[in-house]
Amino acid sequence: MARIEPFRGIRFTSPDVSDLIAPPYDILSDKDKKALLAKDDHNIVAVDLPHMPPKTAGPDHVYAQAAGDVTRWIDIRTLRREPKPALYAYHQTYKLGGKTLVRKKFFARLRLEEFGEGSVFPHEQTFGGPKEDRLKLTIATRCNLSPIFGLYPDSENEISGLIDEAIEREPDQSGMLDGVSNKLWVIDDAPTIKSIQVRLADKPIFIADGHHRYGTALMYRQKIMEEMGARPDEDPMNYVLAVLGGMEDPGATIQPYFRTLVQLSHITANALQKALSATFAWKPCPTPANAEALSEVLRAAGPRTIALYMAKDDACALITPKENDPLAALAPDRNPALRQSPYMILHSLLIDRVLQPNLNDGRPVSIHYHKTMEEAIKDARDHEGIACLMPATTMNELRDICLAGELMPQKSTYFFPKLATGMVINPLY
Numbered sequence: 105m106a107r108i109e110p111f112r113g114i115r116f117t118s119p120d121v122s123d124l125i126a127p128p129y130d131i132l133s134d135k136d137k138k139a140l141l142a143k144d145d146h147n148i149v150a151v152d153l154p155h156m157p158p159k160t161a162g163p164d165h166v167y168a169q170a171a172g173d174v175t176r177w178i179d180i181r182t183l184r185r186e187p188k189p190a191l192y193a194y195h196q197t198y199k200l201g202g203k204t205l206v207r208k209k210f211f212a213r214l215r216l217e218e219f220g221e222g223s224v225f226p227h228e229q230t231f232g233g234p235k236e237d238r239l240k241l242t243i244a245t246r247c248n249l250s251p252i253f254g255l256y257p258d259s260e261n262e263i264s265g266l267i268d269e270a271i272e273r274e275p276d277q278s279g280m281l282d283g284v285s286n287k288l289w290v291i292d293d294a295p296t297i298k299s300i301q302v303r304l305a306d307k308p309i310f311i312a313d314g315h316h317r318y319g320t321a322l323m324y325r326q327k328i329m330e331e332m333g334a335r336p337d338e339d340p341m342n343y344v345l346a347v348l349g350g351m352e353d354p355g356a357t358i359q360p361y362f363r364t365l366v367q368l369s370h371i372t373a374n375a376l377q378k379a380l381s382a383t384f385a386w387k388p389c390p391t392p393a394n395a396e397a398l399s400e401v402l403r404a405a406g407p408r409t410i411a412l413y414m415a416k417d418d419a420c421a422l423i424t425p426k427e428n429d430p431l432a433a434l435a436p437d438r439n440p441a442l443r444q445s446p447y448m449i450l451h452s453l454l455i456d457r458v459l460q461p462n463l464n465d466g467r468p469v470s471i472h473y474h475k476t477m478e479e480a481i482k483d484a485r486d487h488e489g490i491a492c493l494m495p496a497t498t499m500n501e502l503r504d505i506c507l508a509g510e511l512m513p514q515k516s517t518y519f520f521p522k523l524a525t526g527m528v529i530n531p532l533y
Contacts, residue, residue, distance in 0.1 A: 105305045106223040106256065107215035109343060110189035110297050114174075114247070114529035115288075116146075117184050121279035125286065125526035128250060129153045130316070146182050148526030152249045154241065161236040167244035174245050174529075185531065190292040191300065192528050193271045194347060197285040198521045200357060201396050207356050207521070208264055209349035210291070210300075211251065211528045214309065216321055216342055223308045224254075225506040229514045230315045238320040239327070248321070248345035248530035252314030253523055256307040257503065258350035263303050270296045277527070284521040288528070309348065310506045312519045318344060324532075345530035347523055351499045359518040360395075360496040361447075362480035364472040365455070369488035371463050373417040376490070379462050383430060383453060384423040391420040392493070395477045402495045408446050410454075411493035415484040420493075425449060439508035446495055447516040473515045 116124050123144040126132070132140075132149065134156045140147045151170040155162025177183040192211035197204065217224045242248070258264065275287040291297065311318060321344035328341045335341055349356055377386045387405075391413055392398035401422070402409050409424045431443040431452055442448055460469050474480040477493055484491040497517050505512055 106307055106309045108191075108212040108301055108304055108346070108348070109215070109338075110191050110292070111213045111340070111343075111530060112186040112189055113192060113211065114178070114183050114185050114531055115277065116526065117181055119277055121277055121286075121526065122281065123279075124148060125279050125281050125524040126152065127282065128313075128522050128525055129158055131522065146177060148249065151245065152241075152525050155237060158237045161240055164240070167240045170241060171244040171246070174247065183529070186290065186292075188292045189297075190290045191297055193267050193289040193291055194527060195275075195285075195287045196355075196521050196524075197287075198283070200520070205355040205357065207349060208267070208353050209253075209347045210267055211345065211347055213340070213343035213530060214252070214254065214346035214348070216318075216325055216344055218322065220509065224318075225308055225310050225509075226315055226318075226511060227310055227312070227502055227506050228315075228512040228516050235316055235320050235323060238317065239323050242320060242324045242532070243327070246532045248317075248532065250314075250317065250525040251345040251347045251523060251528075251530075252317050253312045253519060254309040254346050254348045255312050255351045255356070255499075255502075256304060256309050256348060257352070258303075258307070259352055261350055261352060263300055264350050264353060266296060266299055266303070267291065279524070279527075281524050282521075284524075286524045286527060304348075308507065309346075310351075310502060312517065313523070340530070340532040343530075345528070351503065356499070357520070358496050358499065358502070359475070359520050360494040361515040361518045362474040362477055362494055363450070363492040364474060364480045364483040364487070364489045365459070365492065366470045366472055366483065366487035366489040368464070368469070368490055369416060371414075371416065371459075371490070373414045373419045373421065375463060376412070376414065376459070377421070379458050380423060380454070383426060383458065385426055387422045387424075389420050389422050391418075391481070392477065398477055398493055399496070402493075407495075408444065408449060409495065410446055410450060413481050413484055413491040413493060415481075415489055415491070423454075425453070439505070439510050441501065441504035441508050442510040442512065445497065445501060445505065445512055445516065447497070447513045450492055450494070451513045475518050475520075 126149040140149045154166040154170040194209045196207045270291045271289040277288040325341045413420045480491040
């Protein structure tokens with residue numbers, strides 16, 4: 105069962121946190137960090153990203169400085185700890201495809217479970233991440249500075265309804281970050297918290313973003329247990345800071361993650377069509393003008409369809425597997441839900457079984473990942489490649505694959521907007 109707990113979070117004291125919050129550490133450059141600190145030297149990035157780049161661990165003193173800054177900011181009342189345990193309603197208002205959407209979520213402590221042993225599920229494979237850096241930061245500050253993002257099924261939006269009733273007032277804090285409005289409400293009413301806990305208890309939690317942060321929390325718990333022995337169940341080390349939202353929330357969307365297969369100047373559209381002819385139907389099409397147009401084209405073409413843009417020929421085509429279950433023979437031990445994923449089909453069939461052995465002399469194909477269609481096409485033109493213009497993974501696909509115990513290929517989902525770091529800090533003491 106999924107277990108959440110309220111906690112006495114640490115928050116900035118300013119009601120407007122626009123200059124104090126930051127994007128997640130793992131998407132920031134040194135230039136980004138300097139720009140955030142130029143707005144306010146108390147920006148959360150000062151403590152959440154003490155070492156650049158975070159893919160490697162920095163010297164001990166940078167983490168000690170981050171811990172000292174947290175303590176100092178509390179002393180000077182830049183930060184303060186909540187007087188009572190609370191949950192924290194969190195709304196992000198953003199624009200997508202000409203529409204204004206509100207994604208509704210809440211902060212809580214989520215009970216840690218080893219993957220495969222409970223109700224918390226990863227959804228995709230991940231690259232090697234900056235866990236050593238994150239572990240050193242957690243040990244030094246004794247805090248979760250940034251949250252994981254989890255999704256739970258809630259077809260009737262019961263939990264969201266409870267939260268809506270509890271926040272019929274102006275937000276306690278708000279801030280703009282990269283065009284996204286972030287609003288926070290403190291919920292410290294014990295009966296409301298209990299009702300939310302009860303309704304969430306029988307639901308699975310699917311990690312949308314933050315697999316590395318979750319893994320770091322497990323490492324931190326293990327380290328504390330090795331040093332101090334078993335700790336009480338309520339010890340904060342057994343929990344991780346999480347932002348949780350309903351899968352059926354109208355404001356919750358999954359965006360596609362595009363790929364560019366680069367340095368393939370020797371591959372023409374005709375050669376690719378011929379190589380794919382046994383397994384994919386091929387239909388030439390105009391290059392989509394934008395992501396919305398691409399989404400319409402793929403939706404009309406049917407499930408599992410992918411658009412390929414070939415820079416060498418400045419041409420685009422739709423490819424659709426000829427078989428209903430094209431990976432059945434190649435991966436009979438994998439769950440059908442995973443075998444139907446366009447991302448699994450792209451990697452396991454198109455790249456690994458067709459393009460690499462037949463058109464690239466068996467050499468591994470170099471893949472670049474992009475969050476926009478325009479970036480993928482530009483990369484294809486700049487690096488003599490093929491842009492793979494993907495459909496978005498649906499919430500139902502994500503749920504079915506997770507519950508089957510499977511993992512999608514890395515970067516099969518893009519959750520936008522990213523959570524803001526600095527809205528709430530979880531003290532591990």
